[in-house]
Amino acid sequence: MSQILDLGARQILNAFRSRELSPVEYMQALIARVEASEPWVQALWLFRPERSLSEARASETRYAQGVPLGLLDGMPVTVKELIATQGDHVPLGTAATPHSPAAEDAPSAARLREDGAIMFAKTTCPDYGMLTSGLSSFHHLSRNPWDLSQNPGGSSSGSSAAGAAGYGPLHLGTDIGGSIRLPAGWTGLFGLKPSLGRVPIDPYYTGRAVGPMTPAVDDAALLMRTVTRPDWRDATAVKPEEIDWDAGPADVRGMRIGLMVDAGCGLPVHPEVAAAIAAAARQFEANGAIIVPLPGVLTREMLDGxxxxxxxxxxxxxxxxxxxxxxxxxxxxxxWAEVGASASPVAVAEGFDQTFAMRRAANEALHGLDFILSPVNPMQSYPADWPSPTNDPARPFEHIAFTVAWNMGEQPAASIHCGMTSTGIPIGLQIVGHRFDDLGVMRVARAYEEWRGPITTWPRHDR
Incomplete structure (x- = not known):
C-alpha cells in the first residue's frame, strides 16, 4: 500500500473519483508511513490519525454518493503551524507563546477546508519563523530526510521534511525571505513563493507569502487552484483572476532569461551549486532561450538594513x-533580537527603507528579461542542530541573498530540484518572474521538470 503514497495528487484524486482508491485506504497508508518515519524525521506537530481517518470516512461516503465536497475532497494536506487552524494553538515555533486556540482558520486553511482537504497535521517551524532551520524551542528538531544529520532548511522546515519523506504530495509553507524556497531547495521539492497577495494571508506583512511545497509542479498547481480564492481579510490581496494553473510547460524559445550566479553579497556559492545552476542554464539555452548574464541584485547595505x-x-x-x-x-x-534594543530610530527607519531599495533593484533586474535563473541556496547544507547556515547570530542572513529581494519586490519565485551535491543533498534552481506572472514561473518550471525527468530516489524511512 505504501506505493500509492508516491502517486501525484491528481492521480490520487482521480482514483478517489473513479473509486479505484478510497480516501480511507490512502489515509491508512499515510498514517502507517508517518508513524514509521516520524521518530527520525520529526516534521509534524498536531498529527491526528483518528480524526483524519474519520474525515476520510466522511469523504469516502461523499464520493460513493457522487457529491464530493470540492476539488481536494479526501486529500491529505499538511499546513505550516504559522497558518492558523481553528481551535488550535499557534505557537509560532517558540515555547514563549502563551497557549491560545485560534478563533478561525487563516485564509489558506479555510480554502482547503472548503474544498474537502484533510489537514491531517501541522508542520514544524523555528522560533517566530525567523530561522532557516528545523531548530525550535517548542518543536522537536526536524531533520532532512535525505540525510538525517543535516538541516531541512526553514522556516518551512517541517513542510520540506514532510514532503521529502513522502507524507503525501501536498504541503503549504510561508515565505518572507526565502522560507519556502530555501528548504525546498535542500530537500528536492518544488516550492513556490507567489506574488504578494496572490494567495490571501492573515496576518499580512511586508514580503510575507503562503505557497505550495510539493514533489512536482503539477501538485502545486492543484493547491494554487484552491488557495488563491479570495478572502476579505487580506488588505494586500490582488484582484482575483481566472488562471489556468493546469497550463502546460512553457516554450522557452526566444525568451530572454537572466542568469545570476552572484547575489551581490552574502555567502559565496559552493562550486557544486554553481555547476548545477550552470548546467540548468545550458538546458534552457539548448531549448532556445537566450541566456543573459546578470550582476547580483542585493547590496550589503540592503541586507544589513x-x-x-x-x-x-x-x-x-x-x-x-x-x-x-x-x-x-x-x-x-x-x-539576535537584543541588538535591536540599542538601534537608533533613524537606523531602524533607514533599515526598513532598504526593503524599498530591494524592490527597485528587483524590478530593474527583470527589466528587458522574461525570467531570471539563480541558485536558491549558496551552500551545500549544514548540521541539523544549527540554527542557521553560519551558526552566528551576528551574521544571520548571509544565506538569503538570492531569495529575499523577490519578497520585497513582490515577484513570484520558485525553487526546483536541479541536481545533487557529492554529499547527497539536493540543489535548488530558483526561477523568478515578473510581478503577477506566477503562472509563467510555473510553466517555465514545468518545462525544466520535463527536461530533467521525474525524481525517483526520494528518501523513505518506513522501509
Missing part, C-alpha cells in the same frame, strides 16, 4: 512578553 529593522521589530515583540516567557525563546533568536 533589513537585518537591523527586523531585529528591532522582534525585540519590540519580545518586550511584550513576561521575563520568564522571554527566557524560553531560542537563545540564538534572543541574542
Amino acid at each position: 533589513l537585518d537591523i529593522a527586523w531585529r528591532a521589530r522582534f525585540w519590540g515583540q519580545m518586550l511584550k512578553l513576561p521575563t520568564e516567557a522571554r527566557e524560553k525563546i531560542l537563545p540564538y533568536i534572543r541574542e
